[in-house]
Amino acid sequence: MQFDAVLLPSRRAAMVAQGHWRDRTINDSLDECLRTCPDKVALTAYRVEVGDVKRFTYAEMARMADRIAVGLTRLGIGKNDVVACQLPNWWQFSLLYLACSRIGAVMNPLMHIFREHELRFMLGHAETKLIVVPRRFRNFDYESMAKGLQAELPALRQIVVVDGEGPDSFNALLSGPAWETEPDAAAILTAHRPNGDDITQLLYTSGTTGQPKGVMHSANTLFSNIIPYSQRLRLGTDDIILMASPMAHQTGFAYGLMMPIILHASAVLQDIWQVTKAVEIISAEHVTFTMASTPFLTDLTREVAETGKTVHSLRSFLCAGAPIPSPLVEQAQKVLGLKIVSAWGMTENGAVTLIDLDDADERAVNTDGKPLPGVEIKIVDTTGAQAPAGTEGKLLVRACSNFGGYLKSSHLNAMDEDGWFDSGDLARMDERGYIRITGRSKDVIIRGGENIPVVEIEALLYNHPDIAAVAIVGYEDARMGERACAFVVQRPGSQKLTLADIVAYLREKKVAMQYIPERLEILDTMPATPSGKIQKFKVREVLRQRLAAEQTS
Incomplete structure (x- = not known):
């Protein structure tokens, strides 16, 4: 394979001179x-279904x-x-x-x-x-x-x-x-x-x-992220790091597989998330740190609160993938007795922002942190000018950890000649440099930390014989962060579709279950511009109204 990592050569001299790229490998x-x-025990792997530990x-x-x-x-x-x-x-x-x-x-x-x-x-x-x-x-x-x-x-x-x-x-x-x-x-x-x-x-x-x-x-791009990440979290040789998030995500790969070895620390793997087992593992292995999305923290807090079991060894929990609800932070700190750290990042650059361990707890609720060393961020308006503090705009990232490019798709790299990468997200930044992700300019729903490729699923549903138009939008969920709702306009004369019909159709197409919408709404017409482009903001408003009506009925 020839890898067209075109974003690496032009950055090398500066990254080496600044000490971010050290030419070290795993x-x-x-x-x-x-x-x-x-x-020293380097790796402990739990297979929950078969009860095996290696x-x-x-x-x-x-x-x-x-x-x-x-x-x-x-x-x-x-x-x-x-x-x-x-x-x-x-x-x-x-x-x-x-x-x-x-x-x-x-x-x-x-x-x-x-x-x-x-x-x-x-x-x-x-x-x-x-x-x-x-x-x-x-x-x-x-x-x-x-x-x-x-x-x-x-x-x-x-x-x-x-x-x-x-x-x-x-x-x-x-x-x-x-x-x-x-x-x-x-x-x-x-x-x-x-x-x-x-x-x-x-x-x-x-x-x-x-x-x-x-x-x-x-x-170089991975190490330049993992090292400052671990330093901000004060992780070192004596830490025992639990990874229950999938290692096929950057979260699990960088911080569950690579980071423990870089730190000369110990890793503990859990293959299936069962909160009762997680509490048992944390206690047995004296786990000190873990990173996962909000549902994991919710489950862990509830389990400890309901059972009275303890996770005293666990010092910090980095929660990313969706905003952390304020009541959850308060309850988790009270029940688990640890520091909750908020963060934001992408596959393309790893963790970009996270709070400091010494930050006030409200920072984990109201912000997604500040940039790591070697990372610059800026918020720009529609003209490309830097937006004032507190103003929403497009989030750009210039980082030592920015990726080498998209394989065979360099035209999609979204990095300008000055090295700024367009994250596709909207955010605002406060006077202290902390950001809050406010939305996504790209059409992706994040369910439990898993990106749902909306355009791809919509394209499959357009091929359904009974569907004339489709729009998939996200809606808030206390546990998963977001879930997906499919709005469809049916073809004339077709029988009314059900959610079960949609699920069965996408399963026939061999789509991952986590990508399949969990709610279906039928519309007579799809809100659209004069040119025919679906107005998803109007679709989201319809969903908001219907959800509100359900809550009050």
């Missing part, structure tokens, strides 16, 4: 851990990473080849990334919620050579899905199955054979190690164009 961090703390010391982690790396080369994987990983938060996910980094392959994490519709595009676009999937997870057969897609994807040479049986299993191909003891292993593990500017991660994000965009990150 290999350097892992090797340091192997030298300084080989017997632990690795740093020495064991490094050895297994080397083993899997050599195994990948035996399957024809080399430098700049894309290895996809559609796994939950299992130890194989972490070790696979470390193995890819040993040989210069590029990891493409894929959310386990994706089905054929999403995977067909992503795997084809990335020219993926190998994908690792579970045999089954949460009653879904990933092995059959992957093998069913392989015939449509000429670049996809190999499917490796965790918990699989036979020659295609992860154990048979990668983690079982002692590949690291083979005569050529040492040469393989050193010949193609990546440098700081090589692409190390390809992560797809939902956009407004109807297709996902492949975000390219180098070690």
